[in-house]
Each structure stands twice: as structure tokens, then as C-alpha cells.
Amino acid sequence: MGGPAPRSTRHEEGAVDRRRFLTVLVAAPTLTLALGATTASADAGSSVPQPADILDSGDALILAGTPTAHLMLVLEVTESGEVRVELPRAEVGQGITTAVAMLVAEELDLPLRKVRIGLADARPELLLNQLTGGSNSIRSLYDPVRKAAAAARARLVAAAGELWDVPAGRLVTRDGVVVSPDGRRATYGSLTTRAAKLPLSRITARPKPESEHKLVGTATSRVDARAMVTGQMRYALDLDVPGAKPVMVRRPPTINGTVRSVRNEAAVRGMPGVIDLAVVPTGVAVMGETFGQVIDAVEALEVTWNAGTVDALSDAGIRKRLRAAVPPPAVPPLTDHIEAEFDFAFVSHAPLETNCAIADVRKDRAEIWASLKSPIIAQQDVAAALGLPERRVTVHVTQGGGSFGRKLFADAAVEAARISKAMGRPVKLMWSRKDDMRHGRARPASHHKIRVTHTRGKVLTYEHRVAAVETDFRHGVGEFLTATATRLPVAGNMSFAQTVFHLTVKVPYRFGVVTESLNEVPLKMHTASWRSVWSANTRGAEEIIVDELAREMGKDPVAFRREFLKTARQRAVLDKVAKEGNWGRDMPAGCAQGVGFHDEYKSCTACLVEIDARNPSRPRVVKAVIAADVGRPINPRGLEAQLLGGLTDAISTTLRAGLHIDRGLPLEGSYSQFHYARQQDSPTNVRIFIMPANGEPGGAGELGVPAAVGAIANAYARATGTKPRSFPIDFDVDFTPFPR
Amino acid sequence: MPRYTFSVNGKTVAVEAPADLPLLWVLRDRLGVTGPKYGCGIDVCKACTSHLDGKAINPCVVPVAEAQGREVTTIEGLAEGDKLHPVQKAWLEQDVAQCGFCQPGQIMAAVALLRETKNPTDAQIDAIQNVCRCGTYFRIREAIKSAAAKM
Ligand code: FES
Numbered sequence: 001m002g003g004p005a006p007r008s009t010r011h012e013e014g015a016v017d018r019r020r021f022l023t024v025l026v027a028a029p030t031l032t033l034a035l036g037a038t039t040a041s042a043d044a045g046s047s048v049p050q051p052a053d054i055l056d057s058g059d060a061l062i063l064a065g066t067p068t069a070h071l072m073l074v075l076e077v078t079e080s081g082e083v084r085v086e087l088p089r090a091e092v093g094q095g096i097t098t099a100v101a102m103l104v105a106e107e108l109d110l111p112l113r114k115v116r117i118g119l120a121d122a123r124p125e126l127l128l129n130q131l132t133g134g135s136n137s138i139r140s141l142y143d144p145v146r147k148a149a150a151a152a153r154a155r156l157v158a159a160a161g162e163l164w165d166v167p168a169g170r171l172v173t174r175d176g177v178v179v180s181p182d183g184r185r186a187t188y189g190s191l192t193t194r195a196a197k198l199p200l201s202r203i204t205a206r207p208k209p210e211s212e213h214k215l216v217g218t219a220t221s222r223v224d225a226r227a228m229v230t231g232q233m234r235y236a237l238d239l240d241v242p243g244a245k246p247v248m249v250r251r252p253p254t255i256n257g258t259v260r261s262v263r264n265e266a267a268v269r270g271m272p273g274v275i276d277l278a279v280v281p282t283g284v285a286v287m288g289e290t291f292g293q294v295i296d297a298v299e300a301l302e303v304t305w306n307a308g309t310v311d312a313l314s315d316a317g318i319r320k321r322l323r324a325a326v327p328p329p330a331v332p333p334l335t336d337h338i339e340a341e342f343d344f345a346f347v348s349h350a351p352l353e354t355n356c357a358i359a360d361v362r363k364d365r366a367e368i369w370a371s372l373k374s375p376i377i378a379q380q381d382v383a384a385a386l387g388l389p390e391r392r393v394t395v396h397v398t399q400g401g402g403s404f405g406r407k408l409f410a411d412a413a414v415e416a417a418r419i420s421k422a423m424g425r426p427v428k429l430m431w432s433r434k435d436d437m438r439h440g441r442a443r444p445a446s447h448h449k450i451r452v453t454h455t456r457g458k459v460l461t462y463e464h465r466v467a468a469v470e471t472d473f474r475h476g477v478g479e480f481l482t483a484t485a486t487r488l489p490v491a492g493n494m495s496f497a498q499t500v501f502h503l504t505v506k507v508p509y510r511f512g513v514v515t516e517s518l519n520e521v522p523l524k525m526h527t528a529s530w531r532s533v534w535s536a537n538t539r540g541a542e543e544i545i546v547d548e549l550a551r552e553m554g555k556d557p558v559a560f561r562r563e564f565l566k567t568a569r570q571r572a573v574l575d576k577v578a579k580e581g582n583w584g585r586d587m588p589a590g591c592a593q594g595v596g597f598h599d600e601y602k603s604c605t606a607c608l609v610e611i612d613a614r615n616p617s618r619p620r621v622v623k624a625v626i627a628a629d630v631g632r633p634i635n636p637r638g639l640e641a642q643l644l645g646g647l648t649d650a651i652s653t654t655l656r657a658g659l660h661i662d663r664g665l666p667l668e669g670s671y672s673q674f675h676y677a678r679q680q681d682s683p684t685n686v687r688i689f690i691m692p693a694n695g696e697p698g699g700a701g702e703l704g705v706p707a708a709v710g711a712i713a714n715a716y717a718r719a720t721g722t723k724p725r726s727f728p729i730d731f732d733v734d735f736t737p738f739p740r
Numbered sequence: 741m742p743r744y745t746f747s748v749n750g751k752t753v754a755v756e757a758p759a760d761l762p763l764l765w766v767l768r769d770r771l772g773v774t775g776p777k778y779g780c781g782i783d784v785c786k787a788c789t790s791h792l793d794g795k796a797i798n799p800c801v802v803p804v805a806e807a808q809g810r811e812v813t814t815i816e817g818l819a820e821g822d823k824l825h826p827v828q829k830a831w832l833e834q835d836v837a838q839c840g841f842c843q844p845g846q847i848m849a850a851v852a853l854l855r856e857t858k859n860p861t862d863a864q865i866d867a868i869q870n871v872c873r874c875g876t877y878f879r880i881r882e883a884i885k886s887a888a889a890k891m
């Protein structure tokens with residue numbers, strides 16, 4: 001195997017320019033670098049798009065993170081030649097640790113198996129740069145990770161050069177070894193001590209040109225897959241924290257209800273295995289020897305409750321308020337026009353790992369273990385709940401069993417901390433599935449009104465008014481916006497949510513005068529962004545309207561989209577699925593194809609599905625073809641996984657999965673009631689195409705949902721000859737709800 | 741409290757526990773065997789799927805008393821030392837896992853299916869009820885087929 005072409009590692013004074021690295025030596029003999037560009041803010045400043053450009057929320061997150069970008073990464077080269085990185089992000093299944101490991105391995109010319117990625121504890125000094133969300137991880141990490149790894153490589157090469165008295169520029173690296181022109185070899189591990197001692201200012205390095213990438217951009221399997229398939233992966237509740245005992249909470253019959261009195265405390269305390277009981281703001285906590293015994297004890301509790309915050313509210317009332325919050329269309333329908341209204345139900349995030357955390361709270365300090373996408377805010381919230389200074393709270397980020405937006409919030413961590421304080425012992429808190437669906441956060445319901453006017457084959461105006469139950473953003477993303485408010489090209493006096501809406505939702509078509517707006521209805525319920533935030537519903541509804549508009553204008557849905565899309569890159573993904581999916585092929589009655597498109601996070605995607613609705617009560621998406629252009633794929637295999645997940649989310653929420661709110665509580669409390677797709681609902685044929693690199697890395701974690709929502713709804717409409725308007729389409733209460 | 745003796749992944753264990761305590765909690769909370777996950781506790785999500793005498797069970801609803809004298813296998817006991825089971829290998833090959841939380845259960849369900857049916861049809865694979873909230877179903881299907889072809 002030939003090594004990579006030598007890269008220049010420059011030592012001359014004067015070559016130290018804005019790409020110079022600050023290198024902080026933490027401990028020898030392990031070479032530890034905490035580094036980034038010293039002029040990071042100037043660097044990033046120059047890449048700020050012009051105000052006229054569309055600056056999306058990913059850019060805003062990157063901007064907000066910029067002041068701390070130089071602190072972000074700690075990269076260590078150990079004596080055994082392994083490279084360890086503590087990543088200030090959450091891994092919840094999206095594969096970010098694999099993608100970052102690939103970037104490090106690439107830059108250091110190291111086998112992937114020698115890179116170890118850990119999840120960093122909450123690091124308050126990172127300010128805004130420890131938030132996992134907005135499909136932003138790769139976008140915000142791509143440069144810093146490569147720079148950090150390039151700097152480490154440069155140091156190792158310089159150390160070898162010093163050892164052999166050979167100019168560093170003549171040395172090459174391959175497979176974790178520095179090699180001299182005459183064949184001498186030194187492993188990275190053998191060079192760490194010397195590398196750590198080199199004077200800082202002598203070394204500069206640039207990341208490899210992308211044209212030299214060998215690993216990045218190739219399909220790579222997850223670095224944590226083996227641990228997962230052997231049962232070795234440790235999630236929060238799998239950790240063995242000394243003394244931490246199982247705890248669950250009996251929760252109120254309506255959202256945000258509180259405990260008035262516990263009627264049978266003594267009896268429950270006397271149940272087998274029960275250790276302790278405490279009333280906390282969210283309910284009655286019970287600790288026991290095993291979760292099995294805690295489940296029984298929690299069930300046995302007799303509690304009198306105070307009212308919650310939305311006791312009188314049910315779906316009908318919520319829908320009424322949403323409708324009332326949508327302003328009437330501003331454009332009079334003077335020409336040909338179509339209009340439609342859409343409703344989307346609440347949707348649970350329902351990660352397979354329910355809300356959970358371990359907390360060990362002592363008099364003067366606290367320690368937390370949980371999967372958290374916003375650990376700095378978690379640290380602040382825990383400190384506030386306990387009345388401790390923030391620096392006395394340590395927050396460890398554990399691998400997460402799914403998130404989909406849920407783990408932006410630290411609900412379980414804060415609750416566990418309170419319980420640990422009340423009981424005076426470490427606790428292992430687990431939410432039941434029923435509670436996770438009924439009292440956990442959900443995607444807010446929304447209502448949409450769309451009017452499109454057109455004449456002689458041209459779309460004149462496009463108006464989309466959205467009303468949604470308020471989405472809770474108090475997970476730190478608010479700070480980023482405050483920090484960057486003056487630099488965001490959104491005019492006027494908009495609410496935070498409206499600002500995010502305008503930064504993320506955009507019509508990709510040339511539709512004349514486009515007006516979109518969001519009005520939020522504040523209800524005291526538990527909400528959070530759900531994979532793609534408003535885009536799944538907003539853009540999903542738009543993709544349905546696009547099909548209907550095409551039909552009205554006498555055009556084929558693919559041809560129509562081709563004609564109105566704005567860029568060649570967008571048309572390319574559409575063409576890809578049309579070709580690979582054999583668009584327009586004959587389908588039996590009751591079956592149909594449907595297509596959808598979406599552009600966000602500097603990426604774009606098209607989705608073509610085939611639905612079999614011959615059994616109208618159980619339509620099934622049987623085939624899907626997806627193409628995505630993410631600018632620069634790091635790991636196509638991981639991207640395909642994200643798009644597959646987005647497809648399954650779209651199948652679920654479009655066809656069957658939602659929450660009914662009934663007098664202040666969701667009725668659903670189980671996967672047998674909240675119908676997230678199972679194997680039998682999933683296509684037997686899926687093909688996903690990642691377009692070749694053509695620019696900077698875009699986001700992909702949430703990208704797949706909106707296009708697939710549109711494609712599935714459009715296929716369903718054609719197969720059944722209906723116009724779906726309310727989602728999920730099949731939303732009967734086909735179960736007996738659990739008692740409250 | 742009654743005492744139960746059974747084998748877990750080839751090792752004999754003895755535990756004192758109430759007869760009706762679900763096996764899942766004996767495994768997780770008493771024996772530290774954390775491969776089987778809690779996802780519902782009521783035999784719906786199948787995240788806890790393990791084997792009792794080689795057949796798939798959901799230990800969240802199987803009382804520990806039922807394990808007396810029998811063989812419990814969890815995901816941790818599927819590989820022989822470093823040698824992965826063909827189904828685990830297929831899972832790696834197809835890069836199935838996302839968050840991974842459902843995968844111990846998915847793999848144990850697939851192994852049980854392949855013990856009964858050498859070459860499962862799509863309809864037989866459809867019958868697997870295990871929830872994967874990350875939506876990896878298609879890769880699970882491909883992995884089962886590829887394992888079947890190799891076994
Ligand atoms: S935890 Fe056993 S089936 Fe869900």
C-alpha cells in the first residue's frame with residue numbers, strides 16, 4: 001500500500017499566519033493537545049455569508065460556537081500509539097463518533113481502529129459549543145477536528161525530524177508511523193514524549209487537501225457496532241455507580257399535576273424490596289432493590305393529585321386554538337389558485353431508551369450520568385434545582401439509546417438529582433414507557449393553511465401560514481441566538497421560534513412571491529424539537545400541495561418539480577430517484593408511486609416511494625429510493641443510515657403514529673398504542689444514493705424526514721384517490737388506554 | 741425468600757428473589773447482566789428479548805421462578821469468546837445498529853427465528869415485533885437474509 005503524498009509541514013517563521021495553531025501541552029509522556037486556530041474568530045468571520053445569503057440555523061450555531069472553537073477539542077496521542085478524542089457532542093445513534101474518528105484517522109494517517117472517541121463531560125468553558133442539534137455536528141466539527149489532528153501529526157513528524165535530523169518536509173506518515181526517505185520508521189507512540197516537548201511556535205500544519213482523502217468519503221461501518229451487537233455498550237442505566245439504586249416515579253393523571261397527598265405511604269414503604277419514598281415536584285419517587293419491585297410499588301401507590309396545567313384541553317380544543325391562530329391568507333385568489341389546510345398531531349419522540357439518569361448528590365456536590373445533547377444547560381439546571389454552584393456539579397455524557405430531539409432536555413437528570421438529594425443516596429432513575437409517552441416531551445401539533453395562485457403555467461404567489469403549539473427551546477439554543485442576533489439576516493421583531501422558523505423553513509421552488517409565517521400557541525405541555533423541527537410538517541404539507549398544483553397545471557409531479565426547483569444540484573437528486581426508482585412505471589390498482597423533495601442544512605434530498613394500499617386500512621410503503629446531496633459526505637454508510645431512519649420516521653408519522661390528547665394527558669402509553677413502525681410496516685426494498693462530494697459538508701441527521709413525508713402522502717393520495725389532510729392518516733383510538 | 745438456580749450464558753447462578761420478580765430485573769439489577777434492555781416492561785417492545793432453553797422469551801414478563809434449572813442466554817452469551825455468532829457478524833456487515841438500544845433484542849429474535857426457519861421469507865421476517873425506534877428495519881431484514889445464506 002502506498003503512503004499518502006508527503007505534505008509540507010512548515011517550520012519557517014513567517015509561515016505562521018492565521019492558520020497557526022495554539023497547542024497546549026497538558027501531560028507528558030502522553031502528547032495531549034487542546035487546540036484550534038488562535039485566530040478562530042477572525043477565521044470564521046471571513047466565512048460568514050453575506051447578509052443577502054441565506055444563513056440557516058446551522059450557520060447560526062457555528063457562529064455562536066466560534067468564540068470557543070479553539071477550545072473545543074482535546075486530542076491525545078498515547079504511548080501505545082492510540083489517538084483519543086473527547087468529543088463535546090452526544091452520540092445517540094447518529095454515528096457522529098464514527099465520522100469524527102474517520103476525520104482523525106484520515107488526517108493522522110492512522111488505522112481507524114487506533115482512534116478512540118469518548119464523549120466529553122459538560123464543559124462550561126465551551127459556552128455554546130456543546131450542543132448536539134440542528135444536524136450541525138459535522139458542519140461544526142469538520143474544520144476543528146481536521147485542524148487538531150493535522151497539528152498533532154505535524155508535531156509527531158517534527159519530533160521524528162529532530163530525532164533523525166531530517167527536515168520534516170521529507171518525512172511521510174502512514175499507518176501510525178513516521179517514515180524517513182531512507183526507510184527509518186518511528187511509531188507515533190514512540191514519538192509522543194519528544195513531540196510534547198517541542199517549542200510551540202515552531203510548528204504549523206494544514207489539514208490534507210480533500211483531494212487526498214482516502215478514508216473520508218468511503219462507506220465505513222460504525223466504530224461502536226461491535227460493542228452494540230455483543231451487548232457490551234453501556235447506556236446510562238447499565239453503569240455500575242456504587243450505591244445507586246433503582247428509582248421510578250408515580251406521575252400525575254394530567255400533565256404537570258402535583259402531589260397533594262400520598263394516602264398509603266406506610267403500606268408502600270413496607271412492600272418487598274422498597275427502600276425509600278419521597279415526594280418531588282414531578283410526583284412520588286420510590287426507591288427499591290430492583291426495578292421489578294419498584295414498578296410494583298409505584299403501581300400500588302394511592303395518591304391524591306392537584307390539577308395540572310392543561311387539564312381541560314383535548315385534541316378538539318387544541319385544534320380550534322391552532323386554527324384561530326392562523327391568519328387568513330393575505331393574497332386574494334384573483335387568478336387560478338389552490339388552497340388547503342393540514343393538521344398534524346402531537347408525536348412522541350419515544351426513543352427506545354426512556355428518560356433516565358443516574359445522580360449522586362451529596363451536601364456540597366453532585367455527579368450526573370445521562371445522555372445529554374445540551375450538557376452545559378443540564379449542569380446549570382441541576383445546580384439550580386439543588387441550590388449548588390455550577391462548578392460543584394459534574395455531568396458525564398453517556399451513550400444514548402435514541403433521542404430525535406428528546407435529549408436536548410435534561411428532564412431525567414434534574415429529576416434524578418432532586419430525588420437523590422431528597423433521599424440522601426445515589427439513584428438510578430428510569431421512566432416507564434407509559435410515562436415517557438404521556439409525560440415526556442413531544443413534537444407539538446400544528447395547523448397549516450396554504451394558498452397558491454398561478455396563471456398560464458407560472459406560480460405567482462405562494463403563501464403558507466403555520467400555527468403550532470409552542471416548541472420548548474430552553475435547552476441553550478436560545479443563548480446561541482442571543483449571541484448572534486445582530487448577525488442574523490432576519491428582520492423585524494420576531495420571537496425566537498419565528499426566527500428559527502425563518503432560518504430553517506424555505507420553499508425550494510421558484511414560486512413567485514413566497515410568504516411563510518409561524519404563529520405559536522403557548523400551552524403548558526412538554527414539547528421539544530423533533531427530528532427536523534417544523535420542516536417535517538411544514539415542508540411535508542408543501543410537498544403534498546406541490547403534487548396537487550402539478551396535477552391542476554396538468555404536469556407530471558417529477559417534471560413539475562424539475563421545472564420549478566432552483567438549482568442543478570437539487571434537480572440532480574430528483575433525477576436520480578426518478579431514474580433509479582423507475583418513475584412512472586405501471587402500478588396495479590391500489591398501489592402508487594409518490595415523490596418528495598427537501599433542501600435544508602446545506603444539503604438536499606429526494607425520495608420516491610411505492611405504496612401498496614390494496615388493504616386500505618393497512619397501507620404499506622413497500623419500496624423506497626432516496627438520493628441525497630450533502631455537499632461532502634464523510635461516511636456515506638452512516639448517511640444512508642440517517643436517511644433510512646428519516647424514512648421510517650416519515651412512514652410512522654404520516655400513516656399511523658401520533659398522540660391523542662384527552663383532558664390533559666396523551667392517551668398513548670405504549671408502542672402498541674403509539675404506532676411507530678415495526679418490521680411489518682417497513683419497506684422490503686430500500687435503495688439510497690449519496691451524491692459525490694461537491695462542496696462543504698452539510699447536515700443530514702434530520703434531512704430525510706420532510707421529503708419522505710411528502711413522498712408517502714403523495715403515494716397514498718394517488719393509490720387511494722384521496723387528498724390526505726390530517727396526519728397521521730390512520731389515527732383511530734384502536735386500544736383501551738391505560739388507567740391514569 | 742426462595743432461591744433459584746439456573747444458568748446464565750453458561751454459568752450457573754443462584755439468586756434469592758421473590759418468585760414473581762421478572763427475570764429481566766434479576767439479570768440486570770442482581771446479576772449485572774445489562775445486555776437485555778428495558779423498553780416497556782409489558783412484552784410489547786421486545787427490547788429485552790433473550791433465550792430460555794434456546795427459545796426467544798421476553799424476560800420483562802417471565803417470572804424468575806420459571807428459569808429454575810434452565811438455561812438463560814442473553815446477548816452477552818451469544819458469541820463464543822471472541823468468535824461472533826453468524827447473526828452478529830451479519831449485523832456488523834450490514835452496519836445495522838444506530839443507537840443500538842434495540843439491537844440485543846433484535847439479534848436474539850433473529851437467532852431464534854433462524855433456529856426455527858433456515859431461510860425465512862419476508863413475511864416471516866415481518867412477524868418480528870421488536871421495535872427499532874431508529875428505524876433500522878431494512879438493514880435488519882438484509883442482515884437476517886445474509887446470515888441465513890451463510891448459516
Ligand atoms: S421490555 Fe420486555 S418487551 Fe419491552
Ligand code: FES
Nearest residue numbers: 839840842873874
Ligand atoms: S438502533 Fe436505536 S432503537 Fe434500534
